Amino acid sequence: MTDQAYNFAYLDEQTKRMIRRAILKGVAVPGYQVPFASREMPMPYGWGTGGVQVTAACLVPEDRLKVIDQGADDTTNAVSIRKFFQRVAGVAVTEATQEATLIQTRHRIPDTSLSAGQILVYQVPIPEPLRFLEPRESETRKMHELEDYGLMHVKLYEDIARHGQIATSYAYPVKVEDRYVMDPSPIPKFDNPKLSNSPALQLFGAGREQRIYALPPFTHVVSLDFDDHPFVPSKADHACDLCDASDSYLDEVIIDDQGGRMFVCSDTDYCGGRRAAGHVGRLGEEAI
Amino acid sequence: MTLLALQGGFADAPIASAHAFRAALTALSQPGQILSVTGAAPPAPVSVAAGVLLLTLVDGTTPVHLAGRYDCAALRDWLTFHTGAPLVAPEAASFALGTWADLQPVGRFAQGLPDYPDRSCTLIVEMAALSNTGSRLTGPGIADHARLNLPEVAAFQANRARFPLGFDAFFTAADQIAGLPRSTHVEDF
Amino acid sequence: MYVAVKGGERAIDNAHAWLAAERRGDAAVAELSLAQIRAQLSLAVNRVMAEGSLYDADLAALAIKQSRGDLIEAIFLIRAYRTTLPRLGASVPVETAQMAVIRRVSATFKDLPGGQVLGPTFDYTHRLLDFKLAAEGEALAAPATAAADLADVPHVTGFLNRDGLIEANPRSAAQPADLTREPMELPASRALRLQAITRGDEGFILSMAYSTQRGYGRTHAFVGELRIGMVAVEMEIPELGFAVEIGEIELTECETVNQFKGSKTEPPQFTRGYGLVFGQTERKAIAMSLVDRSLRWAELGEENSGAPAQDEEFVLMHADNIQATGFLEHIKLPHYVDFQSELELVRKLRAEVLAGTEAAE
Numbered sequence: 001m002t003d004q005a006y007n008f009a010y011l012d013e014q015t016k017r018m019i020r021r022a023i024l025k026g027v028a029v030p031g032y033q034v035p036f037a038s039r040e041m042p043m044p045y046g047w048g049t050g051g052v053q054v055t056a057a058c059l060v061p062e063d064r065l066k067v068i069d070q071g072a073d074d075t076t077n078a079v080s081i082r083k084f085f086q087r088v089a090g091v092a093v094t095e096a097t098q099e100a101t102l103i104q105t106r107h108r109i110p111d112t113s114l115s116a117g118q119i120l121v122y123q124v125p126i127p128e129p130l131r132f133l134e135p136r137e138s139e140t141r142k143m144h145e146l147e148d149y150g151l152m153h154v155k156l157y158e159d160i161a162r163h164g165q166i167a168t169s170y171a172y173p174v175k176v177e178d179r180y181v182m183d184p185s186p187i188p189k190f191d192n193p194k195l196s197n198s199p200a201l202q203l204f205g206a207g208r209e210q211r212i213y214a215l216p217p218f219t220h221v222v223s224l225d226f227d228d229h230p231f232v233p234s235k236a237d238h239a240c241d242l243c244d245a246s247d248s249y250l251d252e253v254i255i256d257d258q259g260g261r262m263f264v265c266s267d268t269d270y271c272g273g274r275r276a277a278g279h280v281g282r283l284g285e286e287a288i
Numbered sequence: 289m290t291l292l293a294l295q296g297g298f299a300d301a302p303i304a305s306a307h308a309f310r311a312a313l314t315a316l317s318q319p320g321q322i323l324s325v326t327g328a329a330p331p332a333p334v335s336v337a338a339g340v341l342l343l344t345l346v347d348g349t350t351p352v353h354l355a356g357r358y359d360c361a362a363l364r365d366w367l368t369f370h371t372g373a374p375l376v377a378p379e380a381a382s383f384a385l386g387t388w389a390d391l392q393p394v395g396r397f398a399q400g401l402p403d404y405p406d407r408s409c410t411l412i413v414e415m416a417a418l419s420n421t422g423s424r425l426t427g428p429g430i431a432d433h434a435r436l437n438l439p440e441v442a443a444f445q446a447n448r449a450r451f452p453l454g455f456d457a458f459f460t461a462a463d464q465i466a467g468l469p470r471s472t473h474v475e476d477f
Numbered sequence: 478m479y480v481a482v483k484g485g486e487r488a489i490d491n492a493h494a495w496l497a498a499e500r501r502g503d504a505a506v507a508e509l510s511l512a513q514i515r516a517q518l519s520l521a522v523n524r525v526m527a528e529g530s531l532y533d534a535d536l537a538a539l540a541i542k543q544s545r546g547d548l549i550e551a552i553f554l555i556r557a558y559r560t561t562l563p564r565l566g567a568s569v570p571v572e573t574a575q576m577a578v579i580r581r582v583s584a585t586f587k588d589l590p591g592g593q594v595l596g597p598t599f600d601y602t603h604r605l606l607d608f609k610l611a612a613e614g615e616a617l618a619a620p621a622t623a624a625a626d627l628a629d630v631p632h633v634t635g636f637l638n639r640d641g642l643i644e645a646n647p648r649s650a651a652q653p654a655d656l657t658r659e660p661m662e663l664p665a666s667r668a669l670r671l672q673a674i675t676r677g678d679e680g681f682i683l684s685m686a687y688s689t690q691r692g693y694g695r696t697h698a699f700v701g702e703l704r705i706g707m708v709a710v711e712m713e714i715p716e717l718g719f720a721v722e723i724g725e726i727e728l729t730e731c732e733t734v735n736q737f738k739g740s741k742t743e744p745p746q747f748t749r750g751y752g753l754v755f756g757q758t759e760r761k762a763i764a765m766s767l768v769d770r771s772l773r774w775a776e777l778g779e780e781n782s783g784a785p786a787q788d789e790e791f792v793l794m795h796a797d798n799i800q801a802t803g804f805l806e807h808i809k810l811p812h813y814v815d816f817q818s819e820l821e822l823v824r825k826l827r828a829e830v831l832a833g834t835e836a837a838e
């Protein structure tokens with residue numbers, strides 16, 4: 001049931017047009033951060049306002065929306081955003097990755113492969129991959145213009161010199177179509193390979209920082225690395241204790257005060273799907 | 289202004305423009321794909337598809353250039369009434385509408401700035417028909433390759449060579465649209 | 478058997494119900510009315526209007542009630558509401574020289590045309606808790622308020638301008654950018670900077686201004702004039718061909734007069750800092766004019782001493798308390814995916830270091 005007090009998908013039409021134009025520019029120049037006049041939303045900046053605005057601009061009434069935070073559909077902020085769109089756009093919702101036409105995510109790419117026609121919308125806190133090396137927008141904009149990414153390579157190289165490896169485990173920078181260095185949002189680097197050549201359209205919204213960027217389907221995305229220190233996507237060296245998956249990203253859960261812990265899929269839909277199909281992990285029970 | 293100018297807008301703008309944008313988004317993010325759109329009834333000679341794109345994407349903040357015979361009173365009135373878009377010379381346009389011949393030379397349109405490549409013009413190119421024949425397209429949005437009956441090849445190759453600067457294009461015919469962002473590599477076939 | 482924490486939805490509903498009960502507080506105490514908030518907490522209402530960028534005292538009072546008096550939360554409510562309002566047009570510039578002043582003071586001239594009007598100020602109150610207010614039902618003696626002076630009150634800086642002693646500030650017909658409709662672009666125009674500062678957080682702008690007074694980008698400011706009062710808002714009606722008054726708003730305006738020793742291109746003269754804020758908000762208006770002046774160093778050919786208040790990007794990107802509080806508080810949201818990847822990394826780095834140490838022993 002749509003809340004009649006608000007326009008379809010909350011935003012007024014002029015605001016949606018402005019966001020839609022920015023999304024199209026982002027699609028046309030993959031990896032480039034398009035400035036847009038982000039609006040104040042009824043949820044705080046930093047809680048997904050960029051993703052929410054991008055989703056609002058893309059939704060059609062026939063969509064089936066999935067919202068995840070940390071891979072899970074039932075985390076409080078995911079619940080809150082899902083409820084918002086049920087209320088203001090009247091769209092159907094789902095937890096099944098395969099059934100969703102549009103997925104809004106914070107910090108994860110689903111472990112179930114995405115398919116053509118799906119849109120994955122990322123909530124982005126700091127869209128600028130160079131921000132923590134150079135705090136000034138005026139400077140980083142110049143670096144992107146000149147394709148001057150030396151500072152980033154120096155940082156990664158210093159990591160290797162100090163730690164023997166690149167000490168970035170999430171929000172790991174990528175290069176898009178051999179042109180723009182892009183921040184993939186704070187996804188674990190385990191998810192980075194899924195950015196490249198995905199059949200789904202990937203849109204990134206940073207509300208507070210007023211930026212939108214995009215990866216069209218089948219866009220070539222490379223995680224930055226060095227020949228002698230190639231990029232390694234990593235995760236906990238375990239299988240899921242509930243569904244026995246060895247190919248999913250795992251959360252570590254402390255289960256007692258004796259140091260006992262277990263590892264479970266961060267993607268709750270992926271894990272549930274495997275258990276329903278009869279897979280049983282070390283601590284799992286057979287699905288009924 | 290004639291009564292005609294007041295007609296032919298979206299019946300239910302929020303829903304119609306949502307559907308139309310989704311089609312435009314698919315078209316531009318999957319170059320070569322041909323999609324159908326509905327909802328606008330613009331005055332001749334504008335196609336339904338071009339009318340839908342205009343109603344969906346332009347407003348008082350986006351200057352529009354009408355090229356060739358598209359620069360006619362009926363369309364000017366219609367566009368002004370439904371969108372409030374200022375009508376401008378090619379150099380100042382965010383969107384431009386016309387046939388490929390009308391739009392020449394395309395170098396007049398904004399190509400973006402080196403630090404703001406998004407400040408570029410989007411061309412809406414009216415065609416007699418759209419088909420997945422002719423030029424071979426590769427690049428972002430395309431799994432292997434796609435085909436589209438582009439009006440020429442050289443201009444789009446030159447456009448790609450300027451990447452990340454350049455214009456983006458929608459092609460429209462009757463109720464169909466296709467997209468060609470500046471990122472697409474185009475080859476003659 | 479481990480069961481992942483579920484029930485986010487129910488937890489949220491419960492939290493909302495609890496919050497509503499806390500907001501109301503003891504039901505034996507009379508409920509606050511919006512009229513009471515608007516009338517008796519009017520400076521809070523003014524701040525919410527100013528930083529919410531929406532001149533509506535009733536909505537601001539509602540936001541204060543709903544937010545339990547958390548003014549940043551109230552400003553947030555107003556901003557989120559403002560987003561949904563259609564833009565019908567823009568007013569013509571308000572004429573603050575025609576302000577019906579209730580307060581007007583100059584620190585630079587003892588007396589001046591239009592006079593000094595002290596108005597309802599805290600300035601010379603002794604900050605002693607007034608225990609009489611703790612008892613309700615106070616009866617007030619009617620104050621001797623002069624009717625607001627309806628004649629034009631010329632700006633103090635205008636007197637200096639006549640002698641060429643202060644920089645000229647010619648009117649511009651240029652359409653200023655609108656911070657609420659376009660993304661911030663740096664470097665920003667002065668108009669854009671002023672927009673950002675007038676809706677910026679009062680505490681942040683105050684601290685930035687204070688830092689200039691203590692020497693971090695000092696600008697030697699005097700309050701040339703501070704005025705508070707109502708001004709008419711007029712809008713051009715295209716069908717009529719002239720502007721009509723659509724209402725009036727209360728504003729606080731501050732113009733500082735700043736020492737300027739001259740530069741290679743400019744002779745010595747005074748320069749200006751400017752502050753204009755919705756409502757009775759004089760701390761903010763004065764602070765705004767100091768920060769404005771400080772940010773003008775490049776335009777005036779002054780030295781950049783590297784002070785925070787001279788750094789446009791630093792000031793403009795951190796002045797908005799809605800952006801700031803959202804991002805600050807978002808670290809309460811779960812980050813366990815990121816944390817997990819950090820955990821793996823730290824374990825791996827430690828294992829390598831420890832293995833290295835053992836091998837060396």
Ligand SMILES: [Zn+2]
Binds near residue numbers: 244264265270272
């Ligand atoms: Zn699992």
